[in-house]
Amino acid sequence: MSEMAASRxxxxxxxxxxxxxxRAVDLEADLGKSTKSCRFRELHPERTFCLGxxxxxxxxxxxxxxxxxxxxFASTFAIFTERGFEQVRNGIARPNHAVHLCxxxxxxxxxxxxxxxxxxxxxxxxxxxxxxxxxxxxxxxxTERLTLQLSALSGxxxxxxxxxxxxxxxxxxxxxxxxxxxxxxxxxxxDVALLACGVLVSEALSAAETLAADGIEVTVVDMHTLKxxxxxxxxxxxxxxxxLVTAEDHSIIGGLGGAVAEMLAANCPVPLERVGVNDTxxxxxxxxxxxxxxxxxSQYIVAAARRAMARKS
Amino acid sequence: xxxxxxxxxxxxxxxxxxxxxxxxxxxxVDMVHKAGAGHPGGSLSAIDMLVALYGTxxxxxxxxxxxxxxxxxxxxxxxxxxxxYSILAHSxxxxxxxxxxxxxxxxxxxxxxDSGWTPGVDFSAGSLGxxxxxxxxxxxxxxLDASKRTIFVMLGDGELQEGQVWEAAMAAVHHExxxxxxxxxxxxxxxxxxxxxxxxxxxxxxxxxxxxxxxREIDGHDMGEILGAIEWLDSVDAGPAVVIAxxxxxxxxxxxxxxxxxxxxxPSDEQLEQAMEELQ
Numbered sequence: 238m239s240e241m242a243a244s245r246x247x248x249x250x251x252x253x254x255x256x257x258x259x260r261a262v263d264l265e266a267d268l269g270k271s272t273k274s275c276r277f278r279e280l281h282p283e284r285t286f287c288l289g290x291x292x293x294x295x296x297x298x299x300x301x302x303x304x305x306x307x308x309x310f311a312s313t314f315a316i317f318t319e320r321g322f323e324q325v326r327n328g329i330a331r332p333n334h335a336v337h338l339c340x341x342x343x344x345x346x347x348x349x350x351x352x353x354x355x356x357x358x359x360x361x362x363x364x365x366x367x368x369x370x371x372x373x374x375x376x377x378x379x380t381e382r383l384t385l386q387l388s389a390l391s392g393x394x395x396x397x398x399x400x401x402x403x404x405x406x407x408x409x410x411x412x413x414x415x416x417x418x419x420x421x422x423x424x425x426x427x428d429v430a431l432l433a434c435g436v437l438v439s440e441a442l443s444a445a446e447t448l449a450a451d452g453i454e455v456t457v458v459d460m461h462t463l464k465x466x467x468x469x470x471x472x473x474x475x476x477x478x479x480x481l482v483t484a485e486d487h488s489i490i491g492g493l494g495g496a497v498a499e500m501l502a503a504n505c506p507v508p509l510e511r512v513g514v515n516d517t518x519x520x521x522x523x524x525x526x527x528x529x530x531x532x533x534x535s536q537y538i539v540a541a542a543r544r545a546m547a548r549k550s
Numbered sequence: 551x552x553x554x555x556x557x558x559x560x561x562x563x564x565x566x567x568x569x570x571x572x573x574x575x576x577x578x579v580d581m582v583h584k585a586g587a588g589h590p591g592g593s594l595s596a597i598d599m600l601v602a603l604y605g606t607x608x609x610x611x612x613x614x615x616x617x618x619x620x621x622x623x624x625x626x627x628x629x630x631x632x633x634x635y636s637i638l639a640h641s642x643x644x645x646x647x648x649x650x651x652x653x654x655x656x657x658x659x660x661x662x663x664d665s666g667w668t669p670g671v672d673f674s675a676g677s678l679g680x681x682x683x684x685x686x687x688x689x690x691x692x693x694l695d696a697s698k699r700t701i702f703v704m705l706g707d708g709e710l711q712e713g714q715v716w717e718a719a720m721a722a723v724h725h726e727x728x729x730x731x732x733x734x735x736x737x738x739x740x741x742x743x744x745x746x747x748x749x750x751x752x753x754x755x756x757x758x759x760x761x762x763x764x765x766r767e768i769d770g771h772d773m774g775e776i777l778g779a780i781e782w783l784d785s786v787d788a789g790p791a792v793v794i795a796x797x798x799x800x801x802x803x804x805x806x807x808x809x810x811x812x813x814x815x816x817p818s819d820e821q822l823e824q825a826m827e828e829l830q
Contacts (some may be wrong), residue, residue: 262690262694283694284694285688286725287716288717289720289724290719291717291720291721292685293679293680293683293714293717294711294714294717294718295683296681296683297681297683297684297686297714297718298587298684298686298687298690298718298721299685299687300683300684300687301683301684301685301686301687301688301689301690301691302667302687302688302690302691303686303687304672304673304684304687304691305616305618305687305688305691305692305695306691309687323677324714325681326681327674327676327680328677328683329679331666331668331674332664332665332674333666374707390649416554442770473688493676500580507821534600
């Protein structure tokens with residue numbers, strides 16, 4: 238995990254691979270250079286539709302294309318997809334059109350643009366929509382692999398990517414094993430399980446190293462799929478480890494932590510600690526500074542793991 | 551079989567279409583009465599255009615509603631569902647008896663038009679302002695397919711208050727979708743009151759002209775003018791075109807006409823009786 242990579246680059250790489258599929262179309266709302274969909278546009282301008290700064294319109298144009306047999310990949314910043322949330326709800330998810338929405342620049346780690354650009358609620362709101370698949374990969378290689386899998390879905394999806402580079406987690410071999418809906422175990426241990434997504438996967442791995450130095454054996458999972466949640470894996474980890482921690486650059490309300498809490502409460506209550514943005518908005522700053530200030534970095538995951546373990550009965 | 555436009559038999563006569571519209575008007579009032587809820591006003595203002603489109607122009611197949619190369623009709627003002635259901639049933643997409651189940655649990659006739667429930671419905675509406683954008687997507691798809699299919703969209707005039715309509719109006723011209731044809735049902739009434747009391751619209755045709763659309767105004771209850779407008783829409787090939795149809799909300803039922811109370815209300819038993827007497 239020495240190399241650094243931004244997951245949004247994986248989206249662009251995947252669109253290049255999808256360009257050979259004549260049903261694939263790219264929709265943009267003036268942020269194609271940022272989401273990296275511009276790479277598809279360069280190859281296939283005739284299958285790229287720039288809608289200007291009008292996200293609500295983009296959602297329904299995508300729905301119309303999907304209803305006519307095309308595979309729309311529509312992207313903008315995560316925060317601006319939310320401008321069209323009701324359009325996604327009524328125009329895409331409800332009629333189950335296979336529109337694939339990518340929200341880039343998700344989370345506090347987006348950085349110096351400040352809180353207006355840092356979506357910390359996207360995963361929560363899209364998770365509430367019937368028919369939606371919701372994923373948040375952790376690096377470029379996994380984003381590329383999972384985007385290709387999205388194109389085979391018969392229903393809509395939301396994928397969050399991130400702006401800034403973080404340590405690359407996967408290689409081609411591990412990425413080949415990734416499946417939407419299945420958590421990917423990166424490290425195994427029976428004292429506590431850390432379930433992380435996005436930029437916090439690398440923080441969770443780092444936390445596991447720290448804990449291992451104290452003789453605590455930790456499982457770390459790349460939970461790239463929030464919906465459908467890999468409930469089989471979560472229940473297995475609850476049984477094996479007896480204590481769980483979720484970690485996400487997202488509100489502690491409704492995202493990965495919310496999804497895991499709902500599942501555990503209904504099936505196998507065990508101690509759960511949620512690392513995430515603690516019901517507050519962010520601010521300008523470098524991504525790593527923000528992870529530190531808002532309690533998302535490795536040391537906070539370590540502390541959460543210790544709390545979860547202490548609560549085991 | 552295609553319900554075909556411009557077939558060898560030629561266009562049905564205006565009188566024939568008017569008699570179909572009368573049948574549909576009776577169905578609209580009846581189904582809203584049976585359901586005890588629904589939107590008769592905007593269905594009655596739109597129905598003459600629906601009858602003309604389904605009777606003379608739309609290339610659709612009632613026995614194969616999902617035929618990929620069909621023309622699309624996108625009812626963006628999705629609460630005008632009684633109007634849609636009446637013409638779809640009359641056109642043979644489903645049995646007329648289904649209209650009796652409008653708004654009831656499990657019915658194929660949902661409160662607002664929904665493509666997942668009703669054969670012949672191309673767009674799931676109910677939330678205003680989205681249909682034109684969806685129409686652009688369908689029109690771009692037709693262009694990519696090199697198909698000559700045409701995309702028709704119907705908007706309400708109150709609906710024009712939604713900002714998304716104007717995002718779409720801009721995009722349609724920018725992308726030069728000349729297979730996109732729009733009717734605006736200008737009945738001048740919205741849910742709470744007259745449009746001009748809720749949000750003054752000023753010069754609606756001028757707004758579309760300013761966005762770069764080809765624009766024509768008609769009397770939306772004059773079948774001859776409607777047929778002429780359809781021909782005109784087909785003749786425009788430089789970009790999108792819109793017909794602003796001046797209509798009367800509740801047209802055909804005296805106590806519903808121009809009456810904001812019947813935007814979304816069912817007639818009583820006595821009112822039903824009166825309406826049916828008037829719709830002869």
